[in-house]
Amino acid sequence: MKHANYKANLSVLRQAPEQDLQNEFVLSGIIDKFAMQFELSWKLLRKTLEYEGRLDAATGSPRGIIKAAYDAYDFIGEGIWLRMLDDRNAAEHVYDAMLARRLADDIIGSYIATFDDLLANLERLYPAELLETF
Structure with missing residues (x-):
């Protein structure tokens, strides 16, 4: 279940x-965990959008899901989620130590809090029993 995996990875x-x-x-491990957390995030959002009956949940792309989630939920900051998407995509090609450190700083400075915020808001909106089915 994506929700349980989301919580464990976070x-x-x-x-x-x-x-x-x-x-x-260590930096590499943090970046890998971030990339996994991002994957779990957009896939969890896709499940919630499907539950809500949103047709735009059928898109197969993280960018499409982020845009749909921004439209559906008032707690999704489109800008930070799109930055995280760009950083997740760039993370596959981080060979420079300074770039890795910058990404780790962004992960620690704002991305973890964004993942925490998503979790808190989804748990506020949906009963635990329902989230466990996602």
Whole structure:
């Protein structure tokens, strides 16, 4: 279930600020966890949009789902989600240590909070039993 996986992965990603950010292996792990969290996010949003009967949930693209979620939910900040999408796409090609550090700083500085906000709002809107089916 995407909701359970979302919560479990986010729990690990929340540990990022406590890690040795000078270690390239650690940075790589944080970036990988971020990429996984982003994947779980847009797929969870797709499930909620499908539940709501939104036809735009049928799109197969993360960008389309983000735009549909922005339209459907007042707690989705389109700008930050599109930045996260761009960073997720760029993360596959991060070979430079300074770029990796910048991405890790963004993950720690704002992206984890955005993932937390999504979780809190979905848990506010939908009963736990329903979320567990997503």
